[in-house]
Structure formats: structure tokens, C-alpha cells
Amino acid sequence: MKRVIVGLSGGVDSSVAAYLLKEQGYEVIGLFMKNWHDDSVTISDECPWLEDSNDAMLVADKLGIPFQTVDLSVQYKERIVDYMFNEYEKGRTPNPDVLCNREIKFDVFMDIALELGADYVATGHYCRKGTIEKDGKQIHQLLAGADDNKDQSYFLCQLSQQQLAKALFPIGELQKPEVREIAKAQDLITAEKKDSQGLCFIGKVRLPEFLQQQLKPKAGDIVEVADTFETYSQALPEFDSKENELEFLSKKTVYSLTDGKVVGRHQGAHYFTKGQRKGLGVGGTVEPLFVIDTDVKDNVIYTGQGKKHPGLYRNVLFVTNEELHWVREDLAINEGETMEVMARIRYRQTLEKATLHKVATGMYVEFENKQSAITEGQFVAWYIEDELLGSGVIS
Known part of the structure; x- marks a missing residue:
């Protein structure tokens, strides 16, 4: 037995x-x-x-x-x-x-x-x-x-x-x-x-x-960024390689206080996460506010109205080599190789078509459709049919 x-x-x-x-x-x-x-x-x-x-x-x-x-x-x-x-x-x-x-x-x-x-x-x-x-x-x-x-x-x-x-x-x-x-x-x-x-x-x-218990409250500003913010509609530059394009698309928008208007106060940017709607305590907007980014260094929360706000969406993320994990080590791809997969960035999300691109420093995951609230620290996992092949921490 x-x-x-x-x-x-x-x-x-x-x-x-x-x-x-x-x-x-x-x-x-x-x-x-x-x-x-x-x-x-x-x-x-x-x-x-x-x-x-x-x-x-x-x-x-x-x-x-x-x-x-x-x-x-x-x-x-x-x-x-x-x-x-x-x-x-x-x-x-x-x-x-x-x-x-x-x-x-x-x-x-x-x-x-x-x-x-x-x-x-x-x-x-x-x-x-x-x-x-x-x-x-x-x-x-x-x-x-x-x-x-x-x-x-x-x-x-x-x-x-x-x-x-x-x-x-x-x-x-x-x-x-x-x-x-x-x-x-x-x-x-x-x-x-x-x-x-x-x-x-x-x-x-x-x-x-x-x-x-560990992270002390620290008051800061809640800034609302309009969906017409010019960065969202900028034309893409010309890229001399696929890797440069992926690097550009995986970068999150960097906001500053002047990119929106202060609509409230919070007790600590480190308590909030991208895509969060509850707990902001700001009323009077046409659509509910969602967190589109947090800046823990300057203690600012950037928000946008509605779950379709462009600040929530992008289609490429990056995983460093240190945080890259293959369940199926025998199927791991090498630098310069790609793999077509289905992937998800959170539990219970439907699987979405994506391409893995292995580069020297890690791996890009390029989704066919833009994903809402790609959040650093969360896990991306990729599958072929119903088999989970690997995962990594979103950097």
C-alpha cells in the first residue's frame, strides 16, 4: 500500500x-x-x-x-x-x-x-x-x-x-x-x-x-487622468527590431501630477493595486474610478473613469529570467525563439491567445488582444490546450 x-x-x-x-x-x-x-x-x-x-x-x-x-x-x-x-x-x-x-x-x-x-x-x-x-x-x-x-x-x-x-x-x-x-x-x-x-x-x-501591521499609513493624492490624455493617442515610433517594439509596448505609462487633476486623498499608495475600484472613496464621477497606476515613491494613485479607460490596457508584458519558470523544462524556448500559447494573467480569467518571445534578459508575452490591469508582481501562466507549461512574475 x-x-x-x-x-x-x-x-x-x-x-x-x-x-x-x-x-x-x-x-x-x-x-x-x-x-x-x-x-x-x-x-x-x-x-x-x-x-x-x-x-x-x-x-x-x-x-x-x-x-x-x-x-x-x-x-x-x-x-x-x-x-x-x-x-x-x-x-x-x-x-x-x-x-x-x-x-x-x-x-x-x-x-x-x-x-x-x-x-x-x-x-x-x-x-x-x-x-x-x-x-x-x-x-x-x-x-x-x-x-x-x-x-x-x-x-x-x-x-x-x-x-x-x-x-x-x-x-x-x-x-x-x-x-x-x-x-x-x-x-x-x-x-x-x-x-x-x-x-x-x-x-x-x-x-x-x-x-x-507593517506598512504605515501615509496620506497622498488621488489623481484622475482623462481618457483623452495625449500619450494614449500617440503614434507608435518606427522600430528596427521586434525586440525593441516589444520592449516599448511592455513599458507602462509613467504619469506625473500634472497629467490629471487631484480628486481626493488616500492613506498609502502601497495599499492599492492596478484595476482596483473599491476603497478610493471618491464620488461625483460619471463612471466609477479605477486605479490605473500607483507610484509608491511619490505616494500618488492615478485613476481613470470606467473599466474601458485606455490607461488600464496594454498587450505586452515582460518576465525576467530570475522569475521565469517552466513546469515543462523540456519545452522551454531559447533566446530568439517564439511559441504560440494561450495565457492568463489572473485566476479565472479566460485564456487568451499570446506569443512568447525569448530574449537574453527574459521573456516577453505578447497578447493578441489588449489585457486589462496587467499588474506587476502577479503571475502570467501559459498553456497549450489544457496543459500548463510555465509561468512567471510580471515585472
Whole structure:
């Protein structure tokens, strides 16, 4: 019997993952990760870890599998929370869910599981794993979940071949309603439980309050830039190479205070992110204001009216070599090469046609259509059909 350690989160997906593995004849052990101690910033009734850990324990009990809790809060603080503060301070917007999978679930947690003699680690993610033979060696594929509406492959876009080799995704072939049906049929306490929102394993957090623990409030101006701002309608210069064109198109517009009018005040540019609409507290505009850029150095937020504002859109982004990751290392392209892919820049976004262009310093991703709110610090992930090949941090 192969031993599998399941990350039991106290939700329905991981509960059903554990049940299915047991049915398949694996020796299953449930492990709950406690990653957070500070309840002052969580909206406590939304997702208290105590209730989750209790539900996980009741599920393990019902399934007749051993259960224990591991405290990873030190590693979580170092690898996720500190990184988040650091990124926000730089004016970038990190994705804690992607990091949590790379750094915690499939690294720290996986190490603990392997020490406990596990052959595999399983999670309740909606994605699938394929394995193919190539040049005499096994290659693992990260495939989209069968439920288009719940596909979570994007959150796993930073996994390596070594991590995938040890990973199992038991519910990847199922639709969410089927998962709930199985939980109900097995009388699992999590069958009707709402999906958790917010930061992985912390629960729903009031982000400004969470960030205020480290990043002090600092009043500054909110500037509204008109959609007629001349930079938006400038003709493109002539380029002597494709790379020069891509470099030009990937650069974000640099604004100054004189490019618009001051319409309000904010408590810190580092609390805001591109594309954000809520929390600006500015009324009286025909259409709602959206953040089109933040300047953390001068502490200014630039905004524009309506989600069609030209300041929100561009079609090329750049990933540096340091932040470029191929799940399928065997398919990585070399300098001067291109690849036609489907790509997304956020979870649940529909996949869009794009071309990858590898250059000496990194890689450009050129979308066929302009994308809204390409945000530094977030992840771009690219696919061919339903296989996720790689990803990178938008620079």
C-alpha cells in the first residue's frame, strides 16, 4: 500500500480527496496546516482556523484515517507574509495563493510528509496530472481541472517536476457539484460548507488592516487622468527590431501630477493595486474610478473613469529570467525563439491567445488582444490546450 498524506484543510474538496484515495486502496493520513496565529486582522467569523481544524479532524475520524496538525506559521510568515509586505512596499501586487502552493504545500509540507514516509502528497485542487515518457524518462504534466468553472491549475503554475512527481489531485476529474454529492453521500461534515475565501490558510483578511501591521499609513493624492490624455493617442515610433517594439509596448505609462487633476486623498499608495475600484472613496464621477497606476515613491494613485479607460490596457508584458519558470523544462524556448500559447494573467480569467518571445534578459508575452490591469508582481501562466507549461512574475 502506498502512503499518501492529504492536506486536509477543513473544506469539502480536500475531504473528498481523502475519501477517494482511501477507496482507491491507499494508506491515507490527514494533516492540517496551521499557518496563522494573529486573529486581529481576520474577519473572524468567515474562516477561523480553529473551526477548520476541527472539521478536518471530524472528517478524518469519519473516514477512519490518522490525523494530526502541523504548525507551519513560522515558515508561512517568512515565506508568504514577509514576501507580501515586501512586494506591496515596492508597489507590486503579489499572489499569495500561488506562493503558498510553491513554498508551503509543495515544499515545507511535502518535506514533512516525506519524513512521515509518504509516497505522495495529495490536495483538493481542481487540476489533473499526466505522465508521459520522453527520451526514456518520465515527464509530469500539469493539466487543467475537468471543471472549467473551478480549474485551479493557475494556482499551481510554479510547481516543478520534482514536486509534481510526488503530487496527487484526486478530484481533478470531477465537477464541483459531484464533489459535494460524494461528501453528502459519505455524510461528511464539510458537504455543505462554503468555499473559503481570502488568503490561503489565513482566511478572509481585511487587506488594508493586514498590511497596516507593517506598512504605515501615509496620506497622498488621488489623481484622475482623462481618457483623452495625449500619450494614449500617440503614434507608435518606427522600430528596427521586434525586440525593441516589444520592449516599448511592455513599458507602462509613467504619469506625473500634472497629467490629471487631484480628486481626493488616500492613506498609502502601497495599499492599492492596478484595476482596483473599491476603497478610493471618491464620488461625483460619471463612471466609477479605477486605479490605473500607483507610484509608491511619490505616494500618488492615478485613476481613470470606467473599466474601458485606455490607461488600464496594454498587450505586452515582460518576465525576467530570475522569475521565469517552466513546469515543462523540456519545452522551454531559447533566446530568439517564439511559441504560440494561450495565457492568463489572473485566476479565472479566460485564456487568451499570446506569443512568447525569448530574449537574453527574459521573456516577453505578447497578447493578441489588449489585457486589462496587467499588474506587476502577479503571475502570467501559459498553456497549450489544457496543459500548463510555465509561468512567471510580471515585472
